[in-house]
Amino acid sequence: MTDDGHSEYSQDVKFEPLEHPGHLVRRLHQICVSIFLSKSKEFDITHLQYAALQALEYSPGIDQARLVKLIATDRQTTSYVVRKLVEKGLVVNKMKNKKTSSLYLSGSARALMKIMEEIAPEIDDVILKPLNKSERAAFMQLLAKLVHKNNELSRAPFALGQ
Amino acid sequence: MTDDGHSEYSQDVKFEPLEHPGHLVRRLHQICVSIFLSKSKEFDITHLQYAALQALEYSPGIDQARLVKLIATDRQTTSYVVRKLVEKGLVVNKMKNKKTSSLYLSGSARALMKIMEEIAPEIDDVILKPLNKSERAAFMQLLAKLVHKNNELSRAPFALGQ
DNA sequence: TAAGATTGAGCCTTCAATCTTC
């Protein structure tokens, strides 16, 4: 394995799909999901459900439209995730009025978040393990820059507040 | 917007999910898919279908099990993608025997690939636009390193050959 | 009318089970 960013796979053979950023991002996303699932299996939670719980921990009482923007996921997916979390007893929906939700973590969700505080950094470490300290910082900085500056190109842009 | 990798979003407020690599990768993947779809809409093709076509262009005549490894996607997804591509008339399956497929690009697929040769680099450019030349190189190098070194952690690892 | 929320269809990915053919 050389250290030029190409593995033995692409040393001898030119195989284009591997070189497209979109393709590599898809594969890294697959890897991240696999790692999250293997570490969180016993707690029966997915990466998106965890993101939603973190958002509600940060902003208790918000409605789904606000949650959509915090976790940067579309309305449909958010609707689905909230339903699942309510079914699991992790989220409580005290309706603000007949049309607007008001979402809170349940007691068991707060306990779960305590556990995940330990596990989440482990997951991050496994993902970034192939990189050394300075490479990790560089990657995270560039990744965040791409996400934030391309935010509006996403179908579900991130936003704070209203 | 500062240039330290954090946007205005995270300057004032500490919002943890944004800092997890897995979360940012999920969002970048969303963005990549959105960009691909907007550029390829008129050709009725998805990013994964395009990857499969590229693999078959590179290795005509392979079966699905080989295609699985080239595009680093699981058997189920590959089965689905191949069925769709055959239905669209982009892929021809000359069965090797009663159980093993042998996949080839159709004539219209080869024409489509000519067009995509122009479009694919444009898609890459839009994705990486927020970064300057040296940042792009650094990001791609680190991204490739993460994907290749974490390859075996994926449920659908990449592999060449048998 | 606009905002909040939901549903349906198709695509991609994970889990698992199954079925056929080598």
Place this chain on the structure above:
DNA sequence: GAAGATTGAAGGCTCAATCTTA
């Protein structure tokens, strides 16, 4: 039995349409 391929269910994401309530 092992290998190639398919199917089903559930999660996540795209498109779009719909429905109710503020």
